[in-house]
Every structure is written in structure tokens, then in C-alpha cells.
Amino acid sequence: MNGNTILTKTRGSISDEIINSISPFTRQSMYDIPNFILGGYTTKNGNKDALVYVVDTLGNAAETGYTDSLIISNDIGDDEIYSIKYANEGVAFGAGYSTNLLGNKDFYFMRVAQQYPLDTSFTLTFGGSGNDVAKGLTGDGYQYWCMAGYSNSFNDGSNNDIYIVNYDDVQGTLAWDTTFGGTGEDIANDIEFDQNNGNYYIVGSTNSYGNGGKDVYIIKLDYNGGFLWEKTYGGIGDDEALNVYLQQGAIKMLMCLNLTNLVILYGLKLLDNKE
Numbered sequence: 622m623n624g625n626t627i628l629t630k631t632r633g634s635i636s637d638e639i640i641n642s643i644s645p646f647t648r649q650s651m652y653d654i655p656n657f658i659l660g661g662y663t664t665k666n667g668n669k670d671a672l673v674y675v676v677d678t679l680g681n682a683a684e685t686g687y688t689d690s691l692i693i694s695n696d697i698g699d700d701e702i703y704s705i706k707y708a709n710e711g712v713a714f715g716a717g718y719s720t721n722l723l724g725n726k727d728f729y730f731m732r733v734a735q736q737y738p739l740d741t742s743f744t745l746t747f748g749g750s751g752n753d754v755a756k757g758l759t760g761d762g763y764q765y766w767c768m769a770g771y772s773n774s775f776n777d778g779s780n781n782d783i784y785i786v787n788y789d790d791v792q793g794t795l796a797w798d799t800t801f802g803g804t805g806e807d808i809a810n811d812i813e814f815d816q817n818n819g820n821y822y823i824v825g826s827t828n829s830y831g832n833g834g835k836d837v838y839i840i841k842l843d844y845n846g847g848f849l850w851e852k853t854y855g856g857i858g859d860d861e862a863l864n865v866y867l868q869q870g871a872i873k874m875l876m877c878l879n880l881t882n883l884v885i886l887y888g889l890k891l892l893d894n895k896e
Contacts, residue, residue, distance in 0.1 A: 630680030637664040638672060642705045646675060646713055646735065658733065660702030660715045663692060669699035671717060673733060673741070691739045693731070695719055700729065703770075704758035704811075711735035716758035716768045719746055726752040728768055728786055747786045747798070749774025755786070757811040759821070761844075764791045769812035769823045775800050783809040783825060783838075787846060797846040803829025807838065811864045819844040824862035827853060835859040 632638070639661045646658035659674040671693040676682060682690070694700060698720025705715040712734055719729040728747035734740035747753065751774035760766045765787055772784035782802030789796040801807060805828040812823045820843055827838035836855030839862065843849055854860065 628680060630676075632674070632680075633663070634665050638662075640672075640674070641701070641703050641717075642715075644705050644707045644713060646707055647710060656735075658705055658707070658713050660705035660717070662699075662701040665692065666694060668694070668720075669701050670694040671700040671702045671715075671719075671729070671731075673702070673705075673715070673739060675735065675739065691741060693741055697722060698724060699726070702729075702731075703754075703756045704768075705733075706758050706760060708732075708760060714758060714760065714766055716755040716770075718754040718770075719744075721746070723750075725750070726754050728753045728755040728770065728784070730755070730766070730768060730786075730788060745788070747788075747795070748772060748784075751775075751778050752781075753784055756809060756825075757813075757823070759812045759814040761814050761819075762816065764789060765796055766790055767812055767814065767821060769809035769825075771808040771825075772800065776802070780804070780806045781808055783807045783823065783840070785809070785812070785821075785823065785842070785846065799842075799846050801840055801848075801851070802827070805829035806835075809838075809840075810862060813865050813867050815867050820849065821846075822865050822867065824865040826859075826861040831855055833857045835861055837862045839865075 640659045641661045643659045645655040647655050657676050661672050662669040663672045673691045700719045702715045702717040707713050715731045717729045718726040721727050730745045731741050732743040753772040755768040755770040757769045767787045769785045771781040773781050782800045784800050786798045787796040807827045809823045809825040823840040825838050826835040828835050831853035836853040837860045839852045841849040
């Protein structure tokens, strides 16, 4: 627990391969030695194509013959996975975007089953007439999967608003969706579900509200998508929340990118519960 590097691995081709998210991924039970599932994109075929890797604890291809890697392309435009999360034995879900026939981006939601080969036959898209990109994904552990990102489909199209989609995986239907934002640019980068009280925390950035430039933007919603509160944090420069971590019913940490005074700082910001 001293922060030393245990191992490093590289994998890819002469093209770009970028991993945006990683999650544990067991095939049989919670007592198995876990594999890990990674999601991102590759430019091997020209455009960005969604990319999934499954590796063991040493970073090698996991269980050769059962799982390895998969490139997912619609052969239209760019496709990318921004977030991937373990669901249950041998199943994970991913979220990002896929380019449609009109050349716009839609929220992209996919199920990954640990079979041979990896089964990604179940996919859905959400959005409107503009661009819709999912950046974060979280599940309640039972029924619902909630995606958060940004969209310009539901305003005048000049700026992005935060867009949140909640999918009912049991009923196979859209449970609810909602947008938040003002006259500026509002983007969600991450979302987490609080198992203690059933609320959702969404974090990202806004220049519609706050102190100028981009500010950290936090929104809290109830289980049904009802608005509870919103907060902004930041200075006169650009401030953005990239990830959120919860502990005991409250935001414990935010991973932030701070561009105030042109100084780039990566760090953790501790917050008390804001009810």
C-alpha cells in the first residue's frame, strides 16, 4: 500500500488503442480469481471503434479460448466506450457513444457476456437529433443502469446540457431520462449510485453557473431521477470534476482537473455531505 508499481503491460497495434475504463470481471462466482474487463477504442480500422479487453491479474489475455478482446464497429463513424462496469457473474455493461447514419453521436449501451467469443450482441442507443455522448455508468445492483454524459439534442443545439438516461434491465425499457443545464456548456463525466440511500451523484463541469470559466458541477438526484440539489465549486479559471467516489452515503472524493491560472493540477477534493 505504498504506491509502488507492481507491473506494467502494453498491448496494441501501430494504431491508437486507448483504455478509458476498467472493472473486475469474474466468470463463475465472487470467489474466483478475478479477471478485469477494459473498455476504450482503437483506430485500427481508420475511425474510432469500440474496444473491449479481458485480462487476468498479470495483464495477460484471460482464459484463452473463452475471453480475449473484441473490436465493435458499426462501419459508419466513431464509436467509443467511456465506462464499463461489472454487473454479475460473467456479465458487464459498457456505455459511450456510437455514430448513427446521420453522422451524429448517440448514447451507446452494451452488455458484455464472458463467453467464447465475447458476446456483445445486446446493444441500445439513446438520444435525439443532435450529439449525445455517455461518459459515466452506474448500476443499482438489481435492475437499473444509469448513464450520464452530455447532449445538444434537447436544446437549441448551440451548447451541451447534461443528459442522464436510466435503463430498466429487467423490463427492457427506458425508465426515465432528464437534462440539466443553462445557457452555457454543461457536461457530466461520471455518475455513481449510493447504495445507502438510493440517490445518484453526477459530477462534471459547467460554465452556465459558478464563478467564471468552467466550474466543478455536482448534481444529486433521487432514485426516480427527481432533483435534490446542485453545487458548483471553482475559481475564475477552469475547474472540472472527472470522477466521484462515495462512502457512507456521501461524496468522499472528487478527482478534479484544475486549470486556474494555467496551472494544471490533478488531485482529490474532499467534500462533506451536502444535504
